[in-house]
Amino acid sequence: MPSDLAKKKAAKKKEAAKSRQAGTKKTDEFNGENDQPESQENGADSNGEMSENALKRVASLTKELDEFELKKLDARAVTGVLASHPNSTDVHIASLSLTFHGQELLTDTSLELNSGRRYGLLGLNGTGKSMLLSAIGHREIPIPEHIDIYHLTREMAPSDKTALQCVMEVDEERIQLEKEAERLAAEDSECEKLMELYERLEELDADKAEVRASRILHGLGFSAAMQQKKLKDFSGGWRMRVALARALFIKPFMLLLDEPTNHLDLDACVWLEEELASFRRILVLISHSQDFLNGVCTNIIHLHQKKLKYFTGNYDQYVKTREELEENQMKRFNWEQDQISHMKNYIARFGHGSAKLARQAQSKEKTLQKMVASGLTERVVDDKTLSFYFPSCGKIPPPVIMVQNVSFKYSDNQPHIYKNLEFGIDLDTRVALVGPNGAGKSTLLKLLMGELLPTDGMIRKHSHVKIGRYHQHLTEQLELDLSPLEYMMKCYPEIKEKEEMRKIIGRYGLTGKQQVSPIRNLSDGQKCRVCFAWLAWQNPHMLFLDEPTNHLDIETIDALADAINDYEGGMMLVSHDFRLIQQVAEEIWVCEKQTITKWNRDILAYKEHLKSKIDKQAHDI
Template structure:
């Protein structure tokens, strides 16, 4: 197959192969066309047998009067389709296995069991019983996205296509989803920037690279290992061939016009060389361009940088208390990841520390010279979409007069050539994130507050971000659903829960194990699934 989008060739003469019972992780750099490939499959622009139903999770559920629970259970269309298919297969006297699978799915969609199953899935994705009965129009986009994800899991289609399903989830829901998907029996194709998640769910990896699809068996770690071995062997072969060619060319040049015997040998070598060239030479391994992020030197300020003294906070006078009597300090050597369920107040805490919100009680004292850079999901909304990244940065930092100097600065964040001068609205989400990082870094903050910085970034960019954070001289507080990033940069884990903050005694992976064991206690269905797996 080949795939073209707006005249740009994303795939050229490659093979798409998906097998039942496999869970594929689709990976590749930002902008290679992973989401476009998923859309092409979802829209059946590639030949897919009709009996295979596809659910492609693309957007959140629209606001409506229906409750979250009702929305997940409404699958009558699905039931009708399956009944028709069962009838057709029975009529054709088709394979027994296919029929059994359809009857199994019809049983799952049975109205008596439907409510229990729908409720269990919503609970796993963070919905309390009260929230399950709340109308969709009363939820934010992120929560409506979770409802759409719950529908996909409830329907259990023959082919499930998920594009960054963890983007709107907290760590608890990520762990639940990982456990849920690792028992998916049909075809799953998943785009994710979280290596940890890919490791937990995938049986195979598809790498989209150089307009081709390359297939690897095993999870993400296995893919990295196999790819390194293959590339090593490829380079050995490449060097051997190049040495042979150089040797033969040298011989032909020296003895091609010598004595009859030597000339004959030279002609023979020339024929061997032509054969080698005709049968195709081994290509040199070309690595994906990796970039390095950079946070400029911020200088030092003596501790304490920020002191939180007896702070309590609620959003309104009669609203629930989010925090009660918080007491802690942070300095330039702070490296903390904030974890805890959705709604526990992780983002709220960062807003309190920056001064965007004021405590209801208590006091937050900040050093008079401290500069705080906060990265959050709505930072993209402040970009001027009609300007190019170069124009936008020149406008924000007028003290940098030279265009060439600004080009170099933006280049540090992986925006090169045309991307620097195209209107920001034409950039992908991942590229817009990079403009935000460039803008943030050049404020030279002493403290970095990063709220879900990995959404829309590819794996390579996340690694570059981790390196830059580790090289940064200032302090850092992180909210993320990416276990691997937390593992790379955080020295302490703080759990936000029940109006307070407690330090976790182990690392982030021991916290993940704690969440898993909590899930098992909570959800007997998962215990059974884990046992089966």
């Protein structure tokens, strides 16, 4: 790494500018929910065109996010040494350390990424997973130039280009590849990288490009008509899918994906899982979905206690191996502690006894010193566990919500989202809503909340029912300059004692400095925990959870599942996380073709159904 700090920061800013086409995870504030028509989601007018004001808002938000990214770059310090051969297709970095605002996230560890492997990066919220990916993406880590990196972090900016055109924009990529191939050929290099370049140049052949781009977009949920639609007429969630399609189309040598399923429905998640399972270069993936990690990953990297630990196999194999290693480690630790205790006791008793006993005590003291000098086995430190909590909501008699002959469409010139719905939900309801984007899952929750009114029919609610709705834009209501403690004290002034509020926030995994740091300095997952604390203390009778797992780590999702199962009220869930649905849902309702149908088997059978549908569509194409 360059020693001159000014040069280093200038290089960071240059890389940040280059990466703006990929950008950041945040979506614009007016995205709306994924299943609304685009004109309803993104500030477009009745003709589906985005208004001038809406475009200005996107430009303003993009500028703010770019500035925020640059500030993060300045606050981040990375050191590391390239340990692999400069022309190798494997990347080994030794002595890697990473700090953010002076806080150590990684200390003197190694990064090992081998060609042909697909890595799942695991770790608790706030330990630095996204920060590590960002540092790799901005080349703050000394990765050889011949290894091109694509870090998917932001949706494509609104423009007059179509979705298909955006994915096919590879002229710049093609020129870069040709130059690199010429350089390696001139060196008379027979390296694997040169073969890879020739293969990719063939893939980027214009005759094949459109078919490939269209196939990828179709897999991510774009119909033929949507592929020809201008990017400015799509919501942020759909533009994120275009950016993901572009990443898959370009096929970089190193692909970095941070929660790529956050903007996808179950259909697209299943398709992406199958697509990434055949990625043959280097993939580093952060995901909260155990199911997705099992389907994609060949290796797991666990970020734990500021070190990167490596495991072979998918998520389930990692869990099994880690349990075995930790069991053996604790056996070794306990044996050593017994030996140390026994020796110390012997030395204390006989160190000043007869000459023979004293010599034996001295011998044991030397043995003890050797054990300590060679390094003792450490006690296993578990990942911090937490237990979410939804307070008792009390009972209200059924029916809590009655839906009677309800139809809904967003405007007269648009098709119905739903026709003639009839159902009721009570405090013992445990339902997962599944179905493709655009079918109306989030719309249904908004209708039940009263945020939208039925076009026809009636929704009757018990006069005392309180509904708490969690959705992907809830973090935007947070006041970023306040700490979680200040924010919750402001929202719930009836709780006077700071210590009482500290205990409440602590239930949601925010402890110590996290409670008093500005919310803007928290990770996305930690911000979500603040939202859950806020939601729970509204004491709702019904929980409407719309993609609650986005940005949460696996341990937090398990804690959320336990809390839902202990909760006294009703629950309706929209999620792309098969495991969470399996943990908490007693019924599965499929939202599709303007109606709701009960699925009579479990969620894993529904996944197999989706796989069969995708295989059939691929065969038809």
